[in-house]
Amino acid sequence: MTVFGSSNWTLPSFNIQQEHNYFPCAAQLAAYTSKGCFYVSPTKPWFFQWFQNQFERRWNSNAEYKAFIPLPPGPPTYKNPVNGSTSTATTVTLTWEGGPWAQQYDIYFGTATNPLLISSNVITGQPEDPSGPLTPETFKVSGLAPGTTYYWKVVSKTMANLSATANSPSVWSFTTAGTAPGSGATVTSITPSSGPSSGGTPVTITGTNFVSGSAVVSFGFAAASNVKVVTSTTITANTPPHVPAITGVTVVNGANPATLPTAFTFSPPMPPPSTAPKLNLVSPGTGSPAGGDSVIITGSNLRPGLTVTFIDPVTGNKAPVPVNSVGQVSISTTTPPTPAANPGPVDVMVTNKDGQSFKLLNGFKYAGSPAQVTVTSVSPAAGSLNGGTNVTIS
Template sequence: MPISPNQGSTGGGTTVTITGTNLSGTTAVNFGSKSATSVTQVSPTQVTAVSPSGTGTVGVTLTTPGGTSNPVPFFYVGAPFKSSLGATSGPLAGGNTISLNGTGLSTATSVSFGGVTATPTVSSDSSLTVTVPAGAAAGPVGVSVTTAGGTNNGLTYTYVDVPTITTVAPTSGPTSGGTAVTITGTNLDSTDSVTFGGSPAPFSVINATTLSAVTPPGTAGAVDVVVTNPAGSDTEVGAFTYIAGPGI
């Protein structure tokens, strides 16, 4: 007498299909010593029942006017606990793979990002990976994991859109570097790096539309300014010009 699924939440509520023979007239389905909260006769060979709350492993039995069946094991699973995300932000287009750590993840069937679900790859009871689906809009969304034990929320993932550069001011400075530059644009609050001619520059995020950076030393001439965040990069070609100092 197989049952499917053979595991469910400790809180109960799992609909289980029991398949066998001579099941007509089923009067009761028990999970250990507890009665199922609902029993439905589907056919002479199939019955569905909703599990009550419980813990550990219990025997499921079915009773008809002809007697009670042999017990079949059913495993109660606790709700998952999520402790951390391997990455807490990524591109609005999705497609990046991140890890999720916690406990009770071995039976995970889906991970939801703001209501959009993805199917995870389970590595162990404490770890899984999932490819992030595309987001509806830039910004934070709740992350939930569904397992045989239930659904757990509590983590946040932030969708990030590609940055854009509108202005760089001032547009020139000495080759020795050290020029304070203001960069304006969009989606700048998640900036990972700023480069001038390929050289990284120290920077501070002012807000979503403004960055403050200090030019690194460079070679005389115009160089590209590049701003990068988890969603990608934007390049302002020849936006800053290094000027050589006078020589005598």
């Protein structure tokens, strides 16, 4: 080992710094003196040996010196797209903040939950200095498929290729907007599942992969009206007119049509409500054969101008009933004398002005007169004036 003191100093500085020439050799001394330099410091070979000993001791000491080990960077902090976000564009800029001392990055991206490495040693943004402000790093990916979930992660590295292995980077995901290629709509149910053949029934169709925008809904071969794609799983519409039948429901929306067979029943049209009168009850239900009892007749579709008749079910004899008042569901009247030869039930018939009628069988009963009581004998025929005599009446 050769150690030089100030042997490489320039000649003009020699006179000023000669006190630092602790161990010049004889050749150097001769060179200096031949040039007229004044040299007063004697050689010091002991100092050279001391310097060498100190250098070697410290160089080989594990206590005083330790090997330099560079530290890895901190893990990155993800920013965008937000983890679990949906309806993301098909061109995305991944954004994160690198960890302290991060200078380059490995980018992992794909549709697998453990994404593949797509780019390594990417230098973007500014090297992260923990003593200064952090700056965002970005990486752009484009040409993504619609309706698809993607996963991504970033590994921070130093220029020495040390990565943040102590803190494994997390994996984030996002889903692009639209319908995934080849995954057409499906129809799973329709509510309600039946309606009149005249159409116009509001229905809600449930399924998957409905695409926002236009859609065509058909019941059999008849197109529905007022079709609206509410969400990716819901469509609303109004049923079309259709002959009474059970039909499938087809949705044409997006890549492929989807059909739910035997999904909706078109029922025959309901008959119009009847306008004929109907009787339910006469109250009270019994009265004198002589008539004159006030009664209330209840029913439905009772119209002003109607007539009421009591009819003997045996002979067919009729007795018109005077009508005091008429409501839509009740009639106030007074019973006529019985049209029958003997006491008993009679039919009650009501007839509206339009000729429609209703007969309440055995609707009213004429009760017979009470039997005449007769006395034929009293035994004994006499007794005490004070009373208390037991008698038998026959």
